[in-house]
Amino acid sequence: MDANLRFWRTEGQSFFQRFLLWADVLDPLLLLKSSDEIRRTRLLIQNSGKTPSEAIQNDETKKAFLLSLVIVSSAQHQAKHTFFFQFVFHTYTTAFTLINGNGTAKSEEYSLEQKQIFYGLGAISYAACIGALPLVFMNRYTLKSPVMELVIKKLLPAPILGLMSAFTVAVVRSPEFENGIEVMDRNGKVVGVSQKAGEKAVKETALSRAALFGTTFFLPAVLMHFVERAKFAKTPRALASMRMFMITSVLAGMLPVSLSMFPQCGEIKRADLEPEIQSATEETELFYNRGI
Secondary structure, eight states: OOHHHHHHHHHOSSHHHHHHHHHHHTOGGGGGOOHHHHHHHHHHHHHHTOOTHHHHHHHHHHHHHHHHHHHHHHOOSSHHHHHHHHHHHHHHHHHHHHHTSOOSHHHHHHTTSHHHHHHHHHHHHHHHHHHHHHHHHHHHTTOOSHHHHHIIIIISHHHHHHHHHHHHHHHHTHHHHHHOEEEEOTTSOEEEEEHHHHHHHHHHHHHHHHHHHHHHHHHHHHHHHHHHHHTOOOSHHHHHHHHHHHHHHHHHHHHHHHHTSSOSEEEEEGGGSOHHHHTTOOOSEEEEEOOO
8 A cells, every 4th residue: 555545544534534534645735836845845744754745736736727727718608618618628527536546556568459449438428429419409409498498508508517427437437346446455556456346446436526516507597597697797708717716616615525525535345345355354344445
């Protein structure tokens, strides 16, 4: 068990602890740090033996800000624009999922296989098509009534994006429950490779990803509906600015919440694992790296 995973096991047992840790990791002020500061911090962490979370903070923050820009730009009113920006969005999240998967030796062996690349491309294309499909139907069959526009443009994007985000996670990380991931005892010793642990890790990550993007689209859409009815913003530019601010704000809040929903160092009961792993240890609970 590496130092980072051991840290999450001891310091991230409760949701509140994990939330505070992720809020610190995703602090946007870390974007102001220079490369030299990050390099010095990494050396200090390696020498002290603590978790390397501080060293990766700047990279994680850049990912969070890039993600917010992609989400803001993905909400379009034309089908072809929606398809393009959702293709870009799902490409980014799929690459992020591949990089931040389970990370065990078993996973690393197949992470770059040709089958995985095809799986990723297929999941990205399918998710982008599903995201643009409601607008295609609305334009094709001239469904222009206020109710249909409300449903298709404001209500459907949130559940669709949430479901497709969970779908891409499940497809891209499918080898983890097909081939299994490493499970460890409390001392960090690898006991075996478990498909059931891989299934649990992928399921938890998919649920957290669906909560992140579904909520990020749903709450701003609801709030903007009331803003438009109250006529707080007088111009289209003001409305767009308010919408961007709301999406970014909700995303900034939901990122640590979604990442904290499940422990980074996951636990699974020995009785729920394969017979060969049950016979290999007497411990009642085993641990695995859930990934992000």
